[in-house]
Amino acid sequence: MDTLVLSQGYAPLHVVSWQKAVTMCFDGKVEVVSEYDEDIRSVSLTIKMPAVVRLVRTHRFVHRGPRFTRSNVLLRDDMTCQYCGATPRSSRKLNFDHVVPRARGGKTCWENIVTACIACNSKKGCRTPDEAGMTLRRVPTRPRSLPFFHARLSLGGGIPDAWKSFVYWNGAMV
Helix, strand or coil: CEEEEECCCCCEEEEEEHHHHHHHHHCCCEEEEEEEEEEEECCCCEEEEEEEEEECCCCCCCCCCCCCCHHHHHHHCCCCCCCCCCCCCCHHHEEEEECCCHHHCCCCCHHHEEEEEHHHHHHHCCCCHHHHCCCCCCCCCCCCCCCCCHHHHHCCCCCCHHHCCCCEECCEEC
C-alpha cells in the first residue's frame, strides 16, 4: 500500500511506501492525517497503516523535473504513438523508440526517446525518422512537470478512498 504525502498546506506532494511513511513518522518529519484499516504489528507495538501524512516542517527541495521512467515517458507522450498517432488500450502495446538509434550514438534520455506502436517501431528500424520517411508528431523534450495523479488513473492504479478528500482532479474531488 502507498501513502500520500501532503505539504504543510495539505497540497499533494508525492507518494511513498507505507514503510517509508512509518519511518518518517517515527523521525518526526510527518504527522498522520488518515489511516488504512490494516494494522502494523511489531513485538511491542501495534499501529494503523498510514494512508495520508502531512509534513511537519517546510520541505525544501531542488526541483529537477520528473524522473526518466517508462510511465513518465508514456505520460509525456499522452500514451500515443509519436509517429502514427495510435492510442492503444494498453500501455504494453507501446515501445520506446530512440529517435537517433543507439547504434548511431543516440542516448537513452528525454530528448531522444518517444513512444511508438510496434508497427511504427519496426518500420523505422535502425534509421532516423527522416531516413525512414516518418515524421514525429512532437519533438521529444525534458518535461518540467507531469500530472501528479494522472499516472495512477491512466496506468490502471486508481486512487485509494482515504486520499479522495485531499486529491482534486479537473477541478472536482475524485
